[in-house]
Amino acid sequence: MISLKLKAIPSDLLASVILALATLVFVLTPLSYLPVRIPLGLLMVLFVPGYTLIAALFPKKGDLDGIERTALSFGLSIAVVPLIGLGLNYTPWGIRLTPVVVSLAVFTVAMSFAAYWRRMSLSAEERFSIHFRETVGAWKSEVLADSKSRLDKALTVILIITIIMSIAALVYVIVTPKQGEKFTEFYILGPGGKAYDYPTNVLAGNNSTVIVGVGNHEYQTVNYTMKIILNNTPWDNVTAERIPKYDLGGIYPVMSVNLTVEHNKTREMPIAYSLNHTGDLQKLEFLLYREGNFTSSYRDLHLWVNVSQNKSNPSNLDVYKNRAEFLDRK
Numbered sequence: 001m002i003s004l005k006l007k008a009i010p011s012d013l014l015a016s017v018i019l020a021l022a023t024l025v026f027v028l029t030p031l032s033y034l035p036v037r038i039p040l041g042l043l044m045v046l047f048v049p050g051y052t053l054i055a056a057l058f059p060k061k062g063d064l065d066g067i068e069r070t071a072l073s074f075g076l077s078i079a080v081v082p083l084i085g086l087g088l089n090y091t092p093w094g095i096r097l098t099p100v101v102v103s104l105a106v107f108t109v110a111m112s113f114a115a116y117w118r119r120m121s122l123s124a125e126e127r128f129s130i131h132f133r134e135t136v137g138a139w140k141s142e143v144l145a146d147s148k149s150r151l152d153k154a155l156t157v158i159l160i161i162t163i164i165m166s167i168a169a170l171v172y173v174i175v176t177p178k179q180g181e182k183f184t185e186f187y188i189l190g191p192g193g194k195a196y197d198y199p200t201n202v203l204a205g206n207n208s209t210v211i212v213g214v215g216n217h218e219y220q221t222v223n224y225t226m227k228i229i230l231n232n233t234p235w236d237n238v239t240a241e242r243i244p245k246y247d248l249g250g251i252y253p254v255m256s257v258n259l260t261v262e263h264n265k266t267r268e269m270p271i272a273y274s275l276n277h278t279g280d281l282q283k284l285e286f287l288l289y290r291e292g293n294f295t296s297s298y299r300d301l302h303l304w305v306n307v308s309q310n311k312s313n314p315s316n317l318d319v320y321k322n323r324a325e326f327l328d329r330k
Helices: 002-008 011-028 037-046 048-057 066-089 097-120 132-144 150-175 317-329
Strands: 183-189 201-203 207-217 222-230 256-261 266-274 279-290 299-308
Touching: 011 037, 011 048, 011 097, 037 048, 037 066, 037 097, 048 066, 048 097, 066 097, 066 150, 183 279, 183 299, 207 222, 207 256, 222 266, 256 266
Parallel strands: 201 299
Antiparallel strands: 183 207, 207 266, 222 256, 222 279, 279 299
16 A cells, blocks of 8 residues: 555655755765765755645646756745745744755755646646656657747757756856855853853952863964953063962963964963952953964954952062062072
């Protein structure tokens, strides 16, 4: 019983359903790394949805000829996909890969079943069906038929050439993608990894943490250097090599961080530090340099920090500086 039902499903509609399900598998699962997802995605965007819609609208053999069905399949697919995206834009899922792929697959399967139901309601002689050899022969007869005027023949040839050129142009665009704008993302997140809750009110000597992210969209691997400056004074100018041996305590910001980021990759680094000099509206800057060019920063960020006296830890940076100078004079 099941095998008979499966045999009754037209091959073109069955192939459309299989393509839709295969697209889900090869795009939304770990198999997405396989190159087969590219041709599947192209078929699902440019041809299959429009073809199943045409099949549902025109189930009869004489409704449209082969060339018209093919051309309309491309045209309606190009129209349907943006409309589905527009509809998703007003849903909680938005225009993202998973909702778009699932929506296209659902639309294709639904139209395939609608086309199947409409075809089965017709007699076998009236139903549209595809047989490869007959289709090729029909295309030839449509182009070369004596009953057609020269204008009809010319329009048919132009339509075929247009389809071929469109496919060729699409392949060219995919094979040689245009390089977009080059830029680097540089951002600060709070200790929880969110764009809020920054440590802007701290106690002197207490540890603070931010997460600094660098995203490379420069179309090449880039070597970056990040430096931290407090109140226009680089941390390099604080005697970082000498201060630790005088037991300052606390965690001081790294003076500079060197990192290499590949194209379309992002690095996020937790930066721990403690500020020991009290005062309000102190400017803590994070400067990003590119490929060792320290003439001017490539990107920069800053936080305005209020540092209050910590009664449980009265020590501050100035005290330890004086202590370091005293010991050096000795």
